[in-house]
Amino acid sequence: MTNRIETDICVIGAGSGGLSVAAGAVQMGARVVLLEGHKMGGDCLNYGCVPSKALIAAAKQAHTVRKGGFGIAPAEPVIDYAAAKDHVHDVIATIEPVDSQERFEGLGVHVIREFGEFVSPTEVKAGDTTITARRFVIATGSRPFVPPIPGIDSVPYLTNESLFDLRDRPDHLIVIGGGPIGMEMAQAHVRLGSKVTVLEGAQALGKDDPELAAIALERLRGEGIEIVEGAQVSEVSGTAGDITVKTEDGRSFAGSHLLMAVGRAVNVDKLNLEAAGVDYDRRGVKVDASLRTTNKKVYAAGDVAGGLQFTHVAGYHAGVLIRQLVLGLPAKARTEHIPWATYTDPEIAQVGLTEDQARKAHGPKLEVARFAFDENDRAIASGRTTGLIKVMIVKGKPIGASIVGADAGELIGLWAYAIANGHKISAVANMVAPYPTLGEVNKRAAGAYFSPRLFQSDLVKRIVRIVQKF
Structure with a gap:
């Protein structure tokens, strides 16, 4: 019935x-x-944002112990991979009642x-x-999305829907796909003690600003991740614990586990x-x-x-x-104010147009303000100086911001707010940020837009000389 x-x-x-x-x-x-x-709760709670960030947090803890610094001796961490996954599921369980x-x-x-x-x-x-x-x-x-790679139907593989239930740490994780999911999980696993190879058919982190992506990729490679670009996969074979991936150019890569991270x-x-x-x-x-x-x-x-x-x-x-x-009012969705972040270390965050996109759209009208993290006192004090912010500005208004560095996902919020509300770059420059904070990089980037106008202007210098006569 x-x-x-x-x-x-x-x-x-x-x-x-x-x-x-x-x-x-x-x-x-x-x-x-x-x-x-x-x-x-859907994918985000059960298989995506929540469990991935929980695993990243566990991996960061291991990396902190291994790295040492500031007078603290480095040590090889004792990693319980299953316990790290317990943390992941505890986080999911904590948030679950809300959904x-x-x-x-x-x-x-x-x-x-x-x-x-x-x-x-x-x-x-x-x-x-x-x-x-x-x-x-x-x-x-x-x-x-799992592409129809020859052999994929007969080889055990992981996706984000099964990875977080894995209890035994992979000896050698092969990741197919060098986008945000692939790179986040690659770094998490290398920090948790796995050997990791990432195979990307085009460019790793290819949707991000190339200059910023290069900064992040240098760090990832420095931590031991093998990142192979231009590696179009042609075939997979093997059994659990012994998997081989071949690429169109004839190369072969062997590992214990395979993670598919090529899109949705x-x-x-x-x-x-x-x-x-x-x-x-x-x-x-x-x-x-x-x-x-x-x-x-x-x-x-x-x-x-x-x-x-x-x-x-x-x-x-x-x-x-x-x-x-519900309210019967007109409304339209737009995208120019939508930020996003990739939670590698360093993080990458973006809102609005990248520099390349802005140059194509606005040509000579575009101005790009930059500020490096190694000039920020808080970054220096905490040893997190790898980073750069770029703000794309047209006629005094930000139309995009790109950040790579510590807490980039947090820092991008200010630029998302400014773009969403049509604020001028002067609104950020006028902000007073507490000292010392990473948030100052936003203000200093805005200040970099005005510096040439103030310090390299003959008109300003003439006015100052006149004022000083009185």
């Missing part, structure tokens, strides 16, 4: 975007049904733990329940979008600026919407959708 529910909003997927829509909408008075066929079914039911959301499938433009079936809604939100996220695939295959009249392709559901699909009653948020694939973007999309679906 089929149950039927009528509701205002039906959200498909209980990851970051879906949970944010559901929580916001129900607390404002809308009736909400939330469908989730797998784990509450739990119980919490959302307590808020008034009708939670159904089944996958949702469209059966018409206005109906979704989940288990033995059919839901009719005024509006639908697709928030099904993405999963690891959006989760649309179970939705039966054809029945809903929703267009999509391999990049995701096709949406307009308001995140509406080709079915005017259906919207999308997060990875599945085909744009930037970050947890905070899904949360941002949720706010755009709540404004429209």
Whole structure:
């Protein structure tokens, strides 16, 4: 027997975007049904941001002991890989209640733990329940993409969905993919005592500013990671503990474990979008600026919407959708103010345009302000002087910022704020930062924009000479 529910909003997927829509909408008075066929909290809580940063924290602890310094003798750390994974799962368990079914039911959301499938433009079936809604939100996220490499079907491999359940430390981890996930996990594992080889078909950290990426890659190689660029994988073979990866140029790499980190695939295959009249392709559901699909009653948020694939973007999309679906107000999503970070050590963070992108878009109008971390007193005191900030400025306004260095993911927030609100570079230059802090690099970068105007201007010098006569 089929149950039927009528509701205002039906959200498909209980990851970051879906949970944010559901929580916001129900607390404002809308009736909400939330469908989730797998784990509450989605990829970020269970397989992505949360466990990866927890493992990175454990690895950093080992690296600190091994490195020593400041009068503290270095020592080889005693690493319990399984205990590090216990830390990962403890972190997940601590955060889990915030995303739990119980919490959302307590808020008034009708939670159904089944996958949702469209059966018409206005109906979704989940288990033995059919839901009719005024509006639908697709928030099904993405999963690891595993390319059809010859031999991959017969070789045991890891993805971010299985890596954090591994209890025995890999002797030699081969990572296919030199993007953020691949490089973060490569550094974490080399610090935890594994040998690590990264194979990248193009350039490692290729989506980041090349100058900043080079600084990070030098550190990663210095810690012992073998990073092989231009290494297009042609074949994999072997068994558990003895895996061989061959590249198109004839090279061969042997290791004990294989991690696939070559990108993400959006989760649309179970939705039966054809029945809903929703267009999509391999990049995701096709949406307009308001995140509406080709079915005017259906919207999308997060990875599945085909744009930037970050947890905070899904949360941002949720706010755009709540404004429209709950309050009936116009809203459009934009991307120029969206920051992101790669949590290697040093970290890399970006918001807006990179220098190359800005030069192509603005040509001679572009000015780039720079400041190096080794000129920051706090960085010097704490031994974290590897780093650089670049701010792209047009007509006195920042249009992009790129940072590599300690806490880059924290520092980028100021520039995201400035760009989101249309502030001039003078707003950052006028800020007073506490001394000594890494945050001063932001102010000093802004000051670098004004320095030539003040210290190299003949007009300013003439004015000063006149003033000094009185």
